[in-house]
Amino acid sequence: MTLLQSLTTELRRGTLTLAVLSQLRKPQYGYSLVQSLEASGISIDQSTLYPLLRRLEKQELVTSSWDTSESRPRKYYVLSEYGTEIFLQLKKEWKKTSDELSILLQGEEEDESD
Template sequence: MGTLLNSLTTELRRGTLTLAVLSQLQTPQYGYFLVQLLENSGIAIDQSTLYPLLRRLEKQELVTSIWDTTESRPRKYYVLSEYGMDIFLQLKKEWLKNSKELYGLLKGEEDDGSD
């Protein structure tokens, strides 16, 4: 049962991580700081998950990146493209709608019918 639960949890989490990352890229962020931002919001993500996700989002043209070499240590900053912002807003709307519907179903499971 443990492996099935882990697999289903990972599947459930995958989409939420994409939305979480997109939500934080309305302003330019670099990888390590993005990990911290997400963790401060209670969303654990390690760099081995984040960087492949950022590369995929960039390949899908949702995110653009730029190197900042003004500091002693160069950093690659990621930010939503215009297309990425449109997609993010649509995904956000869909997520909120689905969450509300799912919450209604799951809340119903907890009710004992004596309301």
């Protein structure tokens, strides 16, 4: 893995958590979650998603329940009340950081065009 790939993976790791939390305001099962993320341009492997969902559940940010009404049982995940609070705070923090970085990076672009 190149340095750039490593840094990109590191950068994505935190954003994936926020992306997953954003999609769990309504119950979703793993495959539907992958599809909704990919529809927004965010690709995530199942080998990344399921450990992340287990970690979020352990941190009490999401809860899960099995739906056995279909021929194939599905485990649904949804934000807990605590998870909703954390998600809203993270979203605010993301916007603040994103705005700050945009200002810094815009300054870089202006310097490059001189």
